[in-house]
Amino acid sequence: MKIAILTQPLHINYGGILQAFAVQKILKDMGHEVITLDIPWKDAESKISLYVRIKLFIATLLLFLLNRLKAQDIVWPYNTRKRNRKLINYSMRSFINRIINLSPVIDTERSLKRYIKEKNIDVCVVGSDQVWRPMYSPNINWYFLNFLSDDANIKRIALSASFGTSDW
Template sequence: MKIGVLTYHRSHNYGALLQALALRYKLTEMGHEVCFIDYWPKYHQDMYSLFSMRYVLHCSKINVVKYILNTILYWNRRKKRIDEFEQFIGEYIVPYCAEYSDKNEYDIIVYGSDQIWRKQPGLSNHFNPVYFADNILHAKKHMSYAASMGMLKLDIEDYSFLRMKMKNFFKISVREKSLKEILETIGVNAPIVLDPTLLLTKTDWDELFPIKRLYDERYILYYRLSRSFDEKIVADFAKRKGCRLLILDGVVRMTKNKTIFAANPLQFLSLIKYADFVFSSSYHGMVFSLIFNKEFYACFPVNEERRAKSLLDIVNLSNRLLFQKDEIAYDIEKIDYKNVNRRIEELRAFSLDFLQLSM
């Protein structure tokens, strides 16, 4: 079958890129011809550009001043990060892209994973119909795989939109319990499936990419996408464990301490794989900690933990979810990865069945 994947395949975000690659890898392994549909609207491009006039024109004066100052102060750092991601995208994504066009014909278009169904700030906080199979693309069938919506603040109009657009899909699956429950209120039964990154085993990731160790010394990794947890607490944890603290920033930002700000996705995988312990305020930082069987804490602000909690509940690791004012248990019992891996394997089998039966 000829399959097109519509997702966030060009984001300068580790999880977005790696989930896209993982889904294409699995579908190709099933024997299909698979490409990324190269839809990347201007508002997405602006998010990862060195400077965006569109952002300046549509933001408040305070945010514009902050944006311009940050652009000037961190120009070189941001350029280095952009260059690292663009090089990776050029090597692993672009060769498998097809034009977003009404000239191409597909047997199936798969929408997802990642937060493709979130409201878009670049569209005045509205949904983008393109990701709901309301677009110029031609396919015999449209389906979603592990679609996510991020923050869930919906009004009556949003529910009306979803009720109408869900009719475009012949099969629907989601990544989180919270979104499943929302769709149930409009009469849509959508099973929960694994994020595409979890469709691959640790061995798969090791074989897919050369994941080399970057640091010889023992270290604790703090993947800081949002500043949702006190860095001093993490630093004290690392000191007690006799390890160096490495902070991987998900964005270029002002920081008092030296951080890693321009790691490419392969280095991201390495930093997690070889860490003694991982703190992550990112969903995919948590996911890859599970894949590589690492001891970890997932650190999220209250009301932003739904995605992480959904997966942690499934694998019986809800005690690994930390909020900003929570104390760290230094003597916490080690994760029983024998049971965790067994549960993930069950979910992987279910998720792959969903994909195979949908083809």
């Protein structure tokens, strides 16, 4: 069977990269032809709520006041990740390309539908982890496999998929 895996973008999440490798390896070892769809990351900075930003600020301030941080360590936590994201992504990309069989970059629904059709995909697996969390997903509707037509004979599987929060 030809299997396409749709998971979170593989850029800076080490756990996500390892789970993508593990799922792909197990399915390959079972004799399937497997590819992980390379969906690009869209910057989630604008999606971070004011509530989360305030919590991050208060946590940083409390840690400083409790002398757990040195003065030079006081940074806005999200900005630290933003500054390092390019560097981490660059270093991880060669690792990802070596261990995971990736599709070409797919950034539109049209190209996603075309790729699935051209490759004669038999099964679409969505997962794992917080693939159904809008803040983390480049296009949340894709992670519910809405790009597959109702008459498509493609099997749909959710593998350890979650919302990752009690409030969606």
